[in-house]
Amino acid sequence: MRIFKAILILYSFAVQASCPVWTPARAALEMAALGNQLSDWDKAYYAQGESRITDxxxxxxxxxxxxxxxxFRPExxxxxxxxxQSGKVLHPIAHVGVAKMASKQALANWMAGKTDLWVQPKVDGVAVTLHYQQGKLHSVISRGNGVxxxxxTEKARSIPAIPQxxxxxxGSLTLQGELYLKMNDHQQAAQGGMNARAVVAGAMRKLKATATLKNFGIFIWAWPDGPRSFSQRLAWLGKAGFPVMARWSKQVNNADEVEGWRERWFTQPLPFVTDGVVIHSNPIKGEYWQPGDNTWSVAWKYPPATVTTEVRSVEFPIGRTGKISAVLNLVPVRLDDKQVSRVNVGSLSRWQKADIVAGDQVAISLAGQGIPRLDEVIWRVAERTTPAIPDTTAFHTLSCLAWTPACREQFLARLVWLSGKSGLNMSGVNRSSWLRLMLSGQLSHLFSWLTLTQEQLAQVAGMTPQRAAQLYHQFSLSRQQPFKRWVRALGLPLPEKALNTIQDDNWQKLLSRSLTEWQQLPDMGMRRADRLVKFLHHPDTEALIAFLRERGICP
Structure with a gap:
């Protein structure tokens, strides 16, 4: 009993920790707004056969x-x-549903000790009961609440795939299966769900039968009181007019074999949309079936191409050139093999157009190279608090060449660029290295690290003597870098082709170039040349160049 109470307490704490910090009035407002919208979607879907939102x-x-x-309403x-509410009928045998396996290991644990195991594609359609009496189709019932x-029935008689x-x-025969939209060489990995389930549900809920019904198939996945042997069920179903299951049912012995079929069916052409696989073992008798009480079959779904999560907060990071972007901090979600907790929205204007604040629900997917991407906002909280936006006039190409508290982000971004592959290529000198130096008060401008001794580096909080020696070594090696790398490290707004064209090897030659001379270089025009000259002859830039020349760097 004590253990049970402890579990309840821990669960209560976990729930509270994930709850929004809302007043009762705010909670009532948000729940009313979302509840009303869900009701509207339900009415459209179940009464009118219209799907106004994806499943x-x-x-x-x-x-x-x-x-x-x-x-807020645990009771x-x-x-x-x-x-x-109209036309409700009882299922002869309840629909039990299937539990979802979170991983291959979870599936292996479930399979342990079971025999006569079979895997099938988890066809994405609408679950139904087919009830035959004395061999004749008596009724077709939607899954509903499982009971x-x-x-x-009447519309089902217009579906050729359902034997009459x-x-x-x-006597009485009950089958459970999935009404699905027939597809031609559908590849789940490339095409996704295509909202096929909504097409089926919409057609079945319309008042009159439509031509769409002729494009539906039926995949039987349960015969509650059928033969105990799965292969015997498949053989009989094939003779009875349900041939699809035999082709797409494979006997398996372990989770590795299930994984093989799961991956194959995810990428190869199929005649239906799927969202995973279902693994079956021998069921109990149908008279004992209850919704949610299924120990004989489980599903292992495909990783979703898109996931929905909540925005925790909005940040506005400032980049090296002073560009301000918007980043959403998210409630962490799993997407493919990645844990996603942040997504870059892009520019300030794009964020303002998207109108995203903390509490909104957003859809996230992976773009090229596995980078998280914002797809859309699927729900906006009713009470909206817009975060403070940085002053866009305070940050630009020439700002934050020196350290100030207000310049923390842009100055840090400049340092990271400086030590990166595009700059001085300092091995092992990363963002955290620069941040430690910034917080220690050791840096005053972009190149002030050149004056630090190994002893001074070792005194930085959290810096080991070995790490201090590594940093000092990289700082010293940077002096040997060619002139053009120092130009990049300075952040000069000079296109790569133009930089590669010039033969300058010191600061004096670079400073002596005229506006006209800059314009003659590749990828340079009047605007770029003007911006470059202003950057190069700005007092802060000239002070940095003078600092480098005094220390013998490309004088």
Whole structure:
């Protein structure tokens, strides 16, 4: 009992830690706004057959609402989709659903000790019950809440893939499966879900049958009271007019084999949309089936191409050239094999156009090279607090060549560029190295590190003697770098082609060039040349060049 109470307390703390810091009035406002929107989507989907939001987006927002319920209304039952109230009928045998495996190891643990295991694609469609009596199709019922659903029998009779009769005329036969939209060589990895489930649901909920029904297939994944042997079920289903399952059911012995089929079906052409695989073992008798109580089959879903998460805060980092961008700090989410907690929105103007604040729900995907990308805002909180924006006039190409507290971000970005591959190429000198030196008060301008001794470096907080020696060695080696690398380190706004063209090897030659001479270089025009001359002859730049010349660097 004590252990149980301790678990409850820890769970309570975990829930509270993830709850928004809202007043009761704010919580009521936000829940009312999202609740009303979910209700509108439910009515459109279940009553009118219209899908106004993708399934993934809807599911994410429903989970968010349920999370708010746990935070602010723990005594209330969790909200569920508002199913159509008309035409409800009981399933002969309840739909149990399947648990989702988080990893290959979790699947291996579940498979341990089980026999007669089979894997199938997890077809992405709409779950239904097919009920036959004396061999004739008696009813087709939507999954609903697992116990009762909508009567779709009349429209189902217009679907050629559903047999109107089966060989078994002994009594009652119940099958459960997935109505799906037939596809031609669909590749899940490349094309995603294509909202196929919504097409099926929409057509089945329309008042009258449409031509779309002829494009539907049926994939049987459960025969609650069928033969115990899975292969016997497949053989009978094939003879009864359900041939699809036999082709897409594979016997497996371990998680490695499941993983192989999962990867193959993710990339190869299939006749339907899928969102993972389902692994089956021998079920209990159908009379004992209850929603949510399934120990004989599980799903291992594909990693989503897009995930939904919440914005925790908005930051405005300032880059080396003074450009201000917007970055969203997110509630961490798993995307493919990456843990994503930040995403760059881009420019200030793009962020302002997107209108994103803390509490908003956003969709994130991976762009080229696995870089997180903002796709869209899927829900905006009702009460909106806009974060303070930096003064855009204070930061520019010539600002923050020297250290001030207000210049922390741009000055640090300049140092990181200076030591990087495009600059002086200092091995092992990274952002954290510069940040330590900045916080120690040892840096006054962009090149002041040249005056630091190894002893001074060793006195920096958190700096070991070995690390101090490494930094000092890299700082000393930088003196041997060619002139053009020092030009890059200074941050001169000079295109690479133009820099490679000039033969200058000291600061004096560089400073003596006229505006006209700069314009004649590749990739240079009037505006670039003018900007370059202003940068080069700015008092702060001239002071840095004088500092370098005094220390014998390309004098």
């Amino acid at each position: 993934e987006r809807y599911d994410a927002l429903l989970k968010k609402y349920q999370a708010w319920q746990r935070c 209330s039952a969790l909200r569920q989709p508002e199913l159509a 009762q659903g909508e009567d779709w 009769s089966v060989p078994d005329r002994s």
